[in-house]
Amino acid sequence: MQDRFKDYTLIIPAHNRTQMLDRLLGFLERSKAPFPIVVFDSSRADLLEINRARAEASPLDVTFMPFPPNIHPYDKFYEGAKTIKTTYCSMIADDDLVLLPALAKCLDALKATPDAIGAHGIYFNFIEDKDYFNISYTVQRHAALQQPTPYKRVLWLMRHYDVMMYAVFRTPVFVAKWKGCDRLKTTLLAEIWSGLSAAAAGNILRLDDFYLGRSTGESLSPAMWHPHQIFCQSPQALFQDYPAFRQLLIDRVKECGELTPDDILTIGFDLYGLDYIKPFVRKDVIDLIIEDRMAGMDARSTAEHLWQRFVNSTRAIHPVDRLFGASGRDFAPDHLMGQHSPRDFLQPARIHDGTMRTYKLFYEFIYPELKPPHAYTRETLVDLLTQLSNY
Numbered sequence: 001m002q003d004r005f006k007d008y009t010l011i012i013p014a015h016n017r018t019q020m021l022d023r024l025l026g027f028l029e030r031s032k033a034p035f036p037i038v039v040f041d042s043s044r045a046d047l048l049e050i051n052r053a054r055a056e057a058s059p060l061d062v063t064f065m066p067f068p069p070n071i072h073p074y075d076k077f078y079e080g081a082k083t084i085k086t087t088y089c090s091m092i093a094d095d096d097l098v099l100l101p102a103l104a105k106c107l108d109a110l111k112a113t114p115d116a117i118g119a120h121g122i123y124f125n126f127i128e129d130k131d132y133f134n135i136s137y138t139v140q141r142h143a144a145l146q147q148p149t150p151y152k153r154v155l156w157l158m159r160h161y162d163v164m165m166y167a168v169f170r171t172p173v174f175v176a177k178w179k180g181c182d183r184l185k186t187t188l189l190a191e192i193w194s195g196l197s198a199a200a201a202g203n204i205l206r207l208d209d210f211y212l213g214r215s216t217g218e219s220l221s222p223a224m225w226h227p228h229q230i231f232c233q234s235p236q237a238l239f240q241d242y243p244a245f246r247q248l249l250i251d252r253v254k255e256c257g258e259l260t261p262d263d264i265l266t267i268g269f270d271l272y273g274l275d276y277i278k279p280f281v282r283k284d285v286i287d288l289i290i291e292d293r294m295a296g297m298d299a300r301s302t303a304e305h306l307w308q309r310f311v312n313s314t315r316a317i318h319p320v321d322r323l324f325g326a327s328g329r330d331f332a333p334d335h336l337m338g339q340h341s342p343r344d345f346l347q348p349a350r351i352h353d354g355t356m357r358t359y360k361l362f363y364e365f366i367y368p369e370l371k372p373p374h375a376y377t378r379e380t381l382v383d384l385l386t387q388l389s390n391y
Contacts, residue, residue: 002034004104008168009084011091013076014041015069018050020094023391025058030352030390031100033060040080042067074190078178081171090168095215097391098166099384102211106168109205117202120167121211124365124384132346132360133388136216138368138375139163144206145199150253151260151268153199158272164195164204166212173201180248186237187225189245192276196249200256210384213391227280228306232289233299242273285310316342318363323347323381331378333366340372351389359385 010033014021021039028037039055039062041048048066055064065083067076077091088107092098106119113119123139140162147153157164169177177197181190198204224230230238250265258265288309292302321332323345332345345361361381366374376384 004107005035007087008035008107009086009089009171010035010037010098011077011080011084011089012037012039012094013073013080013091014039014043014051014094015073016043016047017094018043018047018054021051022054024092024094024097025054025060025062027097027391029058029060031387033100036061036063036086038063038065038080038084040065040067040076042069042071042073042076044069072182074178074181074187074194078175078181081175081178084171084174087171088168089171089174090166091174092166092212093215095217096166097213097388099210099212099387101387102207102209103168105207105209106205106211109207110168110170113203113205115202116205117173118164118167118169118198119205119207120164121207121209123163123166123212123214124210125216126213127216132358134360134362135365136362137364139214140206142206142208145204147203149260150200150256150258151265153203154196154249154253155268155272157196157199158192158269158276161276162195163214164198165191167198167204169198173198176201180252183244183248184241185224186230186241188227188230189238189241191225193245193248197252200249200252200258210380213388226303227277228285228310229299229303231280231285232293232302232306238277246270246273315362319343320346320360323359323361324378333374334378342370347385349385349389351391357389359388 012021012024037060039051041051041064043051048069052064052066055062065080067079081089088110090098090103102121106121110116110119125136125139127134127136140160143160143162145153145156145162147156177194180197181194184190184193224233224237227238246266246269249269250262253265285306288306289302292305297305319341321336321343323332324330324347325332336343342363344363345366347359347361348356349359351357364370366376368375
């Protein structure tokens with residue numbers, strides 16, 4: 001597998017979460033990652049030294065790159081990205097995990113497709129509690145960005161929100177996609193801009209393989225990231241930031257060869273920008289914000305209240321079945337096709353340290369369309385859980 005990772009680097013941004021970095025590096029070590037890893041660390045001084053010692057003790061090819069603790073994350077990404085020497089690279093958050101077989105396939109596909117600038121696979125969300133390692137749902141399972149011009153690619157991505165931050169990129173595109181973030185005040189528009197900037201440069205492949213696990217813990221960080229946070233704190237910040245955002249887009253698509261006049265570019269960007277915001281501008285959301293702020297609650301408390309009310313809603317309790325049956329050789333979704341009803345699936349497994357872990361695979365994960373047929377074969381899920389045993 002080492003030859004397949006030739007000329008590739010994995011980037012891990014770190015900021016104070018020493019346990020998360022330790023766990024991710026341990027996962028990559030047990031997975032025998034055969035590529036260089038660079039840690040961009042902006043932790044406070046004492047935690048930075050813990051992370052440095054962990055990185056330097058790794059048997060993998062790990063480079064530790066410190067940054068000031070007050071640097072903006074996207075400035076860190078841009079400055080760090082400019083030091084990457086390999087042709088291809090990708091980034092992973094320290095509380096996430098990447099599956100090496102799918103990563104290798106993404107690299108193979110990217111190398112074989114000259115007009116593509118990035119590739120990724122299926123993202124699955126997970127969160128652990130005291131009882132289960134929960135695999136909750138997947139995001140954008142089959143969408144690929146395949147449009148003929150920079151403008152059309154950017155409009156497609158504005159209309160079909162997708163996570164582009166963690167794809168495998170050609171390194172010059174990865175560097176360029178962070179350039180200009182310093183002109184934006186809101187983390188939300190900086191994040192959206194970084195994906196759109198990449199899309200302007202070329203198409204992005206989507207493989208039908210489990211690629212990256214995303215932790216769903218601590219969703220309201222950093223500040224000014226989610227539209228609801230901005231609405232609670234300073235709605236005008238979004239409108240003040242938007243002209244710079246729009247100009248960045250215009251300049252970027254023209255840099256990538258777009259010939260459409262500026263006035264037409266502006267119409268598309270403005271209308272699709274409004275379309276992106278529309279689902280967040282709900283009457284019940286606005287009512288809660290106004291009532292909380294009038295009652296004296298600060299922006300952070302209001303955002304947390306909003307998040308608990310509308311995002312962290314209580315999930316329905318489903319009956320459970322053993323995913324692979326009592327013998328471990330069956331596959332419960334196959335047996336339930338004729339009597340389909342919402343249910344979750346449990347599977348105990350022994351993990352890397354010899355202890356037992358019980359996976360709970362949510363109904364929404366097995367049935368992304370919330371109805372039969374199930375999305376994955378027995379073999380696919382066996383492979384996924386086998387790889388997760390190293391985490």
